[in-house]
Amino acid sequence: MRAIAFRKHSKATAPDCLTDIDAIRPVPGPHDLLVSVRAVSVNPVDTKIRAGLVAAPENVTSLGWDAAGIVEAVGQAVTLFKPGQAVYYAGSFDRSGSNAQFHLVDERIVGHKPRTLGFAQAAALPLTSLTAWQLLFDRLGEQPNKRLGAESLLVLGGAGGVGSMLIQLARRLTGLTVIATASRQQSRDWCMALGAHHVIDHRQALVDQLDALSVPPVTRIAALSNTASHLSELATVISPQGRLAIIDDHDSLDIVPFKSKSVSVHWEMVFTRPLFGTKDMIAQHHILNEVAALVDDGVLRGTATQVLYPLNAENLIQAHRLVEAGGLTGKVVVAMSRADSTADTNTLATPEDQQAHS
Numbered sequence: 001m002r003a004i005a006f007r008k009h010s011k012a013t014a015p016d017c018l019t020d021i022d023a024i025r026p027v028p029g030p031h032d033l034l035v036s037v038r039a040v041s042v043n044p045v046d047t048k049i050r051a052g053l054v055a056a057p058e059n060v061t062s063l064g065w066d067a068a069g070i071v072e073a074v075g076q077a078v079t080l081f082k083p084g085q086a087v088y089y090a091g092s093f094d095r096s097g098s099n100a101q102f103h104l105v106d107e108r109i110v111g112h113k114p115r116t117l118g119f120a121q122a123a124a125l126p127l128t129s130l131t132a133w134q135l136l137f138d139r140l141g142e143q144p145n146k147r148l149g150a151e152s153l154l155v156l157g158g159a160g161g162v163g164s165m166l167i168q169l170a171r172r173l174t175g176l177t178v179i180a181t182a183s184r185q186q187s188r189d190w191c192m193a194l195g196a197h198h199v200i201d202h203r204q205a206l207v208d209q210l211d212a213l214s215v216p217p218v219t220r221i222a223a224l225s226n227t228a229s230h231l232s233e234l235a236t237v238i239s240p241q242g243r244l245a246i247i248d249d250h251d252s253l254d255i256v257p258f259k260s261k262s263v264s265v266h267w268e269m270v271f272t273r274p275l276f277g278t279k280d281m282i283a284q285h286h287i288l289n290e291v292a293a294l295v296d297d298g299v300l301r302g303t304a305t306q307v308l309y310p311l312n313a314e315n316l317i318q319a320h321r322l323v324e325a326g327g328l329t330g331k332v333v334v335a336m337s338r339a340d341s342t343a344d345t346n347t348l349a350t351p352e353d354q355q356a357h358s
Contacts, residue, residue, distance in 0.1 A: 001025045003100035004313050006063050009052035012320040017050060018099075018313040023061075025102050030077035032104045035087060038119035039335040040098050040311065041066040041304065042319040043127055043161065050320065054249070057094050063316075064097030065090050065271075067105075068113055068122035078107050080285065086113040088288065090126040092274035099316060108281045109274050111288020114295040119340040121302035124331035125165070128303065129291045130284055131247060131270045132166035136174070139245040139266035140220045147175025150216035154237065155180045156202060157225035159187035159329045162247060164194055164303040166222055171195030172299050177215050181206070190329040194301070202226070206233045218242065228253060238263055305330035307341045 003023040010017035028034045046063040048054040068088040071081050081087065089110040091098055098105075113122045136142050140153075153170050157163050158180025170178045172195065180191040181202035188199045200209040210218065217239040223230070223246045235257035238244060244258065245266045255265050273281045294300040306322065308315040311334050319332045335341035 001101040003062050004064075004311075004316055005061055006050045006099075008050070010050055012047065012050070012317060012324050015317070018063075018316050018320070020313045023100065026104045028073055028075040028078075028104060030075045031106050031108065032075040033071050033078065033081055033087065033107050033110060034073040035067065035069040035089075035098075035103050035105060036072045037067050037069040037098050037100060037103050037311070037336065038340040039068050039123035039307075039333055040064045041124045041127075041161075041331045041333045042316065042323050043331075044323060045093075045127075046097070047320050047324050048249075060094075060096050062097045062099040064099035064103075065093070066123055066125075066127045067091065067098035067103060068119040068126075069103070072102060074107070080107045081110065081112075086119075086122075087111065088113045088122045088126050088292075090130055090270060090284075093271035094275055099311070106274060106281075107285070109284040109288075111285055111292055114292040116296045117302055118342055120307045120333045120335045120342070121304045123335075124161070124302060124304035124333050125291065125295075126288060127270055128161040128165045128331065130287055131162045131268060132169055133287050133291065134270065135162075135222055135245045135247065135266075135268040136166060136169055139268050140222070140243045142170075142174050142176070142220070144173045149175070150177075151175075151219040151239075152177040152179055152216045153220040153222065154206075154210075154218050154234075155196070156221065156223045156227065156230060156234070158182050158191040158194075158196060158199065159184075160224060161303060161331045162224050163222075164190070164330055165300075166224075167191060167194045167196050168300050171197070172294075176220065179210070179213070179215060179218070184327065187327075187329055202230065206230065207236050210237050221245070222247075224248065231255075232257060235261070235263075303330040304333045307333045307335055309335040309338055309341045311336045 049056045153176040159182045179198045180196040182188045183203045191199045219239045219242045221244045240261040
């Protein structure tokens, strides 16, 4: 089979940082699906592992922790899927990634692909949807479709992949007032289109901008990027007994300023369940199926903003460069073919439908 290998500690400017190779087609284990990959998306974790900023196990020879495709074969203990079904998933950090023609993934962290999305748009959703859902409902303690009190959620870095899903989930499934941060007009427009009630500039003083808004108290903060540089401001704006959830990487992080307010601090790592084989690992299967249903109902929209094809080293290098350059809205996807890069029928719900969920 065809696969794309990566060179550890390599820069995206190096032409051999990713290379096309021939590899042995993998054989499914008991709970595995063998997926014929139709599209993948590139996340910061891909670029960090390639660059040597995040260590990956030696058995990881290909990158890629987002994919959509078709089940080719199943392991003997598989009960959730059958060959021929279309799926999407984020995979596991301790297994080789989806940058390949065929890929193995545990069925318990796989969802049925949204019917209204083509493979490219579907491939953009799993990692960010899982991260946003688990952050909002598992870490920050919100409950889907249960609207309590007048409170605000501040999303630090709203225009990226996770922010794009978090804004939608919070606006349509909770009663929170959603305040996103973005610094460019394109990013601000993107956040507003996804449902943010307000957008403020994270390059300016957050405290002053929030004071100028007529919004409920900020009881929840999702810190998605550059958390350390905003930490003192976050400690100022968050309400007593609020919750702060963080996803970006730090060598160290001083959370002492949050003590006086009894603020709880939560980490969200999307790979925790599969990495440790937790008892609730199948929760990711259920989350992805719920997200797919919300997409098909027009409640959520896809977030792929750039699609390249075909899936090869050259296009993946270009995608890595785009992600590392920063400033992206949404996600970058690489599809196997032109056909896999189109065929979406999903549209965001009408303003009237959105109002029913807001």
